[in-house]
Amino acid sequence: MAGDVGGQGLHDALVILGAAGVVIPAFARVRISPVIGFILVGAAIGPAGLGRLADAYPWLGPLTIDDRARIEPFAEIGILMLLFGIGLELSFRRLWAMRRRVIGLGGAQMLLSGLLVGAGAMLLGGLSPGASLILGLALAMSSTAIVMPLAGTGTATGRTALAILLLQDLSLVPLLFLLDAKGGPEALATTLAGGIVMLAGLLVAGRVLLPRLFAQAARTKNPELFLAISLLVLMLACLATGAVGLGAAAGALIAGLLIAETDYHAEVEVITAPLRGLALGIFLITVGMRLDLAALAADWPALLAATAALLLVKAAVIFALARWRRLRTGTALEASLLMASPSELTLIVLASALAAGVLSGPTVAFWTLVTALGLTLTPLLAALGKRMARRVDPQALSSGASDTAGKTIIFGFGRVGRIVADMMAEHGRPYFAVDGDIDCVAAARAEGYQVLFGDVARGDAVERFHLSEAAALVLTMDDPVLTVRLSRDARDACPDLSIIARARDGAHAAQLYKAGATDAVPETMEGSLQMSEAVLVDIGVAMGPVIASIHEKRSQLRAAIREEGELVEEPMLGRRR
Template sequence: MAGELGGQGLHDALVILGAAGVVIPAFARFRISPVIGFILVGAAVGPAGLGSLADEHRWLAAITIADRESIEPFAEIGILMLLFGIGLELSFRRLWAMRGRVFGLGGLQMLLTGLLFSAALMMVGALEPLPAAVLGLALAMSSTALVMPLAGTATTTGQTALAILLLQDLSLVPLLLLLDAKSSPDALIGVLVGGVAVIAVLLLVGRFLLSRLFAQAARTKSPELFLAISLLTVMLASLATGSVGLGAVAGALIAGLLIAETDYHAEVEVITAPLRGLALGIFLITVGMRLDLAELIAGWPQLLAATVAVLVVKALVIVALLRWRRSRTGTAVETGLLMASPSELTLIVLASALAAGVLGPGTAAFWTLVTAIGLTLTPLLAAAGRRMARRIDPQALASGASDTSGVTLIFGFGRVGRIVADMMIEHNRPYFAVDGDIDCVAAAREQGYKVIFGDVARGDVMDRFHLSEAAALVLTMDDPVLTVRLSRDIRASCPDLSIVARARDGAHAAQLYRAGATDAVPETMEGSLQMSEAVLVDIGVAMGPVIASIHEKRSQLRAQIREAGELTEEPALGRRR
């Protein structure tokens, strides 16, 4: 029996991984969100789709999943990784900085939307007050896993959506706790006491231990060690909260929060991104498996009416709240449509409510279908919101600024990077530095420099800094190959960005110009010019003529290097002259 289960589990895992391997590149090729693909694949290969024909056509058994419950463990892992990713986005500092919007705007959205849904459900006589309240709050949630990748955090829309989503994500834990207490009221006090104790221990351990562990991982330059520590943190935190009745999802969320408080959160986000993306895909496939075409066809009027009602009410509430807070009309409309659908958290609450006896099986199944349909529509609603925002207010999308807007980014913070940062400070210009040496980063931060740990050799890290919004990029790393590669890759995606790169010599500088650098500064040339300046002053030449001649010679040499680079190869596309 164990062997059969193991074989079935392996088969299901291979089907899911195969689906991910097909969906991601295929939908990316046509620039369609893979979210729709995962849900459609789940519907196709699940027990309500082709899986129902596996007994009649044995060859279908190899590419389908006949029992949805067999992949529930995969879905639960996906949910844990989703909550972990949400925790990484939160951080206590971000919550405190955004407390007005999170608890003000987010709280009002959750309260008003939940009340409207609850009142409507009771008015039509569908549910009693308690089930209606639980279902109303569940439907008020929006999908962090889908909304944030679609919106990002570089625009006003993304920042507004993030504030609302943070409150919704935070509300999940107390809501699940109350549902657990409903199924076992006598255990509530024990759960609360145990939960507070476990959370306190996790915060203390995370505060004093996680940074040291990640520091050791940073010194080894091992991404695998970063990943292992991150997964171990999620596992231990989930086991700890699950053991006292808070649920494993609370532990995953806390694990993300703890890592978000360290200086290594950017690196952890990058390294765990593929795993979290796969976890999202697995979860969405299980969502698709909840779509039973027979049920959809049989009950399509009710499902359509419920889905439209949820989308319209949520969109109108968010638009009204944002207009009340004097947001742009375009931003309000885009945010409203973007967040109109229910959430993956809605499914978690529905499952918990069903287990607690708050909702009946029929009610939970109906609203699970509504939620699955809404999740499928999220990318389409996001695209419609963007188009409407452009028509209503062309400036709405450009009004937001990323954390690096107008900032000079410095990749590499050795002796050269520090001097560049000192000059930025001297002239009161904002800068931000990234370096892959944790000891260098720690020493620089103690001295007051704005620098974080990160491996810029991985392209995903660079994407986090919104390079298109930066004032300039300075590459100071003592790695000629990496500097050329970064110059080429960044120029391809940011044709107007000023890129100033450190070069070892004239030949390396010529390579950098060909790769797309705006300016390349050879160390040998600058060293020679400084030596010339020093000796000329020492032998009695006036400072003014010396400085003028040095500037002229520098311009001459740069022109020669640039010309050599252009003669060797065509100039990089979009390079500024």
């Protein structure tokens, strides 16, 4: 029996991982959100799809899953990783900075949408007031995992969506707390007290221990150690919240928040991104398995009507609130369509409500199908909203300011990076530096420099640091291969960005020019020019002619290097991916 269970578990894992391996590259190639692909694959390979035919056609067995209960652990892991990623995006400081928009816009949307949807469920579905309210609040949520990659944070629409989503994500904790609490007022008070003590303990431990743990991991230059510490924090937080009755989901969110408060959150986001993406894909496959095509065919009028009504109510509420906050018409229109669908968190609340006896099995099954349909429609609604917003108000889609907008970004903060930062400060120009040496970062920040810990060799540096909005990019790392690669990536993504790169010698500078650098500064050339200037001044040549001749010689050498770069067919250093 144990062998059969283990064999079935391995089979299910291979099917899910194989489906993820097909969906991600296939849908990326046609530039369609893989969310739709994951849900459709789940519907196809699940017990309500081809899985029900496996007995009649044995060759389908290795390609399908015939029991959804076996893959629930995969779905739970996906949910925990999803909430962990949400916590990484938040941080207490970010919440405080956005408190007015989060509470005003996000709180109003959650309350109004929840009341309207709940009232409709109570009048048409015959639910009790308490059950209707829980259902309305669950359906009022929108998908952070789908919406934010589609909207980003560099537009007015993205910032509006973020404010609403932050409130929704935070509301998940008290909702789950109320649903999971058992035993009446006394048990509720005990759980609340235990939760407060546990949260205080996690905050203290996170502030004291996490920086030291991640600092040691940073010194080892070992990304696997970063991942291991992150997963350890996630596991311990889930165990702590589960022990006091809050549930593992709350612990996953708190774990992300704790790491978001450290200086290493950006690195943790990059290192855990593949795992979180895979976990989300697995979760969405399980969502697709909830799409019972037979049930849809049997009750399609009611399901389509409920889905359409939910989308219209939420879109109307978000549009009205956005206009009330004096946002542009195009921004309000795009945000309302983008966030009209339910959320993956809706499924978490529905499952908790079913376990608590607040909602019945048929009710949860019906609204689970509605949620799955809504999640499938989210990318399509986002595209429709963007197109309509462009027609109504073209300026609504213009980019907004990010944390690095208008700043000079310095990659590498050794002796060269520090000098560049000093000169930027001397002339009153804002800058933002990134370095992968935690000791260097700590020393620089103690001296007042604006430096963030991060390894620019991993992940998409262009996207992570919003290089498209930067004033210039300065590459000072003593790694010629990485410098060439970053120059090429930044130039491909940002044709108008000024890229100034440190080069070892003339040959390296030629490669940098070919890769797209605006200026490449060879150390050997600059050292020779400075020595020549010192010699000429010391032997009595006037400073003015010396400086003029040095500038002229530098221009000649750069022109020769540029010409050499144009003639080089392939960089000698090659590429490192």
